[in-house]
Amino acid sequence: MSKTVEWIAMQSRLYQRSYSREQQAHTHEFHQLVLPVTGGLQMEIGHRCGDVSSNTLAVVHAGETHAFAADGDNRFVVLDLPVQxxxxxxxxxxxxxxxxxxxxHxxxxxxHQLKQSATSPALQQQMLTLLLQLIQTTTQPAAPGRNQQRVMKIQxxxxxxxxxxxxxxxxxDQVNWSSGQLSRQFKALTGVSPLAYQLELRMNHAAFLLESSAFSIQQVAxxxxxxxxxxxxxxxxxxFGCSPSGYRQQRTSESSVSTK
Known part of the structure; x- marks a missing residue:
């Protein structure tokens, strides 16, 4: 067992949390991992946007501004880690x-274990240690090839x-390729062109703002x-198959129904 991981586990905190549909934003003085159990959570971490659901976790470093809003009923396991x-x-x-x-799994x-009324500190430390080891293994894949590194840099x-x-x-120019090389390599590795990838990011973030903020349509744009x-x-x-105002109205109606 890695002594490094074991020491970090001793200094960390593990707990369950459900999030509100209302958009919130803050920073904190510790690192945090948000691990999905049920439901989804839309997040903006710095300028990175994404969904925490199914098979994707979120990594928030200390001091990093992040905004978040849940999509319906949800539950997450959250891990707070010390800044060391x-x-x-x-x-x-x-x-x-x-x-x-x-x-x-x-x-x-x-x-399930966190739902139990009494979890001993020793057991929780063991749980944390194994979780950190699993995450360390998952997030340290084999080094990507040179083309993949360039595509990842553009992403x-x-x-x-x-x-x-x-x-x-x-x-x-950012990766010393021609436009044609970038288009071919990016699409080969991601399935879409670079500008289509950017459009997807823009539209997903727009949908997030329409659903979870009070910004006008012009401000969202x-x-x-x-x-x-x-x-x-x-x-x-x-x-999305509907106008921005139609999307907002639809999502607001769905939210009202689910909270009744």
Whole structure:
């Protein structure tokens, strides 16, 4: 058993939590992992947007501003870790990390154990230690090839700058490729083009803001990179099959029904 992981487990806190549909945002002075049990949680960590559900966990580093809103009934296992060099090295980068069926099964076991009225400190430390070891294994895959590293660099840039207007040539310059090389390699590894990937990020974040914030449609459009409201509405309708205002109204109605 890794002494590093065991020491971190002794300093950490593990608990269950359910989140509200109302959007909230904050920072805290500790690292945090949010592990899904049931339901989903839409999050924005820095400029990275994603869903914590099914087989994806969230990693929030200390001091990182993050916003979140739940989608219906939900329950999560949350792990707070101390800010120490050892835990800093263990954690993956802030954002969203996929995990396999083995980790999902263990999260379900943790959830069951945390429901019990009495969990001894020694048992909880053992649970935490194994969880950290599983996450460490899951988030440290074999080193990617050179092409994959370049594609990942573009993905990370787009996740942090999806609201910016950018050309394919600019993105290609970031990894010393031609526009054609970038298009071919990016699509081969992700299934979509770089600009289609950016559009997906924009639309998902727009949907998140429409559902969980009081921003006007124009403000939402601007926050995802559109100054022209008509262009934003056209893109949104093509992506989701309804207008931004229609989407907001539909989601608000669903929320009202579920809370009755």
């Amino acid at each position: 060099p050892l835990s800093d090295e263990l954690l993956p980068d802030p954002g969203f990390v996929p995990f396999d069926a083995g980790v999902a 263990y999260i379900a076991c943790l959830d 990370q840039w787009l996740q942090s700058h999806f609201h910016q207007t950018v050309s394919l040539a600019f993105l290609a 601007e926050r995802v990179g559109y100054q022209d409201l008509s262009a934003f509405s056209h893109r949104f309708r093509a992506h």
